[in-house]
Amino acid sequence: MAKSVLTPQSEDFPRWYQEVIQKAEMAENGPVRGTMIIRPWGYAIWERIQKELDERIRATGHKNAYFPLFIPMPFLEREAEHVEGFSPELAVVTHGGGSELGEPVAVRPTSETVIGDAMSRWIQSHRDLPLLLNQWANVVRWELRPRLFLRTSEFLWQEGHTAHATWEDAQAETLRMHEVYADLMQSVLAIDPVLGRKTDTERFAGAEATYTLEALMRDGKALQMGTSHNLGQNFARAFDIGFSTPEGDRELCWMTSWGVSTRVVGALIMVHGDDRGLRLPPALAPAQVVVLAVRDETSDVCQRVSGELRALGLRVETDVDTHTGFGRRVTDWELKGVPIRIEIGPRDVEEDSMTLVRRDTGAKESVALGSAASVVPETLRTIQAELLGQATARQDEMTTDVENVDEIVSGDGNGFMRLPWVDVSADGERRLNEHGLSVRCLVAPEGSVPTTEGAIESSLAYVARAY
RNA sequence: CGGGACGUGGCGCAGUUUGGUUAGCGCGCAGCGUUCGGGACGCUGAGGUCGCGGGUUCAAAUCCCGCCGUCCCGACCA
Structure with a gap:
């Protein structure tokens, strides 16, 4: 048994968290405190989340759009509770074009206000409703105590913004997206969060009700993985977002907003990761399988097996970098959390077989070379299901x-x-x-x-x- | 902003208390060779304004002053 690469979770969980992010090459601190450089492996995970979530957001009838990073200060000030909630963490630009700005602009901490302003012009009639928008963006909330992925001054997220004719419609939308998030967490991230409602003290600044998804990490601390807000008419009132009813009366819209951020990558690390590194659910893993040549002479066989697996639509990495020691490469792929590792060496080839290793359990088995196309997809399904099962059981126990x-x-x-x-x-x-x-x-x-x-x-x- | 530290090759550190050879060590990096089924090893080599500025001194990484920056602990947040 090789000595462990990471500080064991049981010894120092925060340290383990930092080390796994660094050693799996996911992210590092940016030059400005609180900022984060997301490295290719970490970003690929985020892109997988984006893709899965974006599909679900579109499937529920929303359209993507993009609104500006800079927001006029008066916008934020229009909704009293909203500005009060966000002002402590606001970044404000005071200079531009070489001189001081007459009107400072805020860097968006969230986009309810700019989007509300636009919606007030776009919505005139009940026929314009519901208006279902989403944007993928970065936002800035100045953080005093940053932590990679969990709490950074700038982070990436998706924010949905919708307008409806009735409270009931807005409420249905709020809960529907809450469910969409739950599905993403369960079927992709293999995490089963508790779905609930925030108390008034934890409610989003400016919302009537906030619904949340809360999961337990391995160390017994909870993490908010997503939120969905019924904004009532608060922003509609502040930005005069109204419409004419079929009867010709003018009424204010009922609005919602909902978001999931790069923070969920932190959840993924802390829910599934073990002392050897990440354990990625197959549905999410940028590489679901790595085919690893033990010796240079087995590289061709590895390429062939990789090709067969790719033909099935699987995401596959081929590691024929035999210049680097075998043990080293094994450790690196384990750190990165690739669900299945296929090792092919001279011994395997001689027996017309390959060695299949599950990252989640560490179980090794020798299977026929020709069986990759049937064994691998099946094993990936098993891993996906078992990771969710384990995470759910642990949360229940805790x-x-x-x-x-x-x-x-x-x-x-x-x-x-x-x-x-x-x-x-x-x-x-x-x-x-x-x-x-x-x-x-x-x-x-x-x-x-x-x-x-x-x-x-x-x-x-x-x-x-x-x- | 209050309390505690720290700043030395890419990274992590030693050296500073008691000034004095050519500023060391580990990891990483480059080349070559032997290895390769769980972080390989040997040899060779590259890489440094010791955070910045000033001062003391024959002599400063080391002592003094100032500045800058970073990290950790206390009131908010996806």
């Missing part, structure tokens, strides 16, 4: 029911602690915050998302330490 806030505050603060929301309330929430804990979300007793006052009253609070 979720405990508790009696009251005292019990939480006196405990070790690990995992989700669940109790009736009425037993927490605003006062209990403050106490939790003082102890570095927070109510991550509220879930209705039957497991659904609470949408009414009554459902909130009877809901369960999920409490955890959070990233």
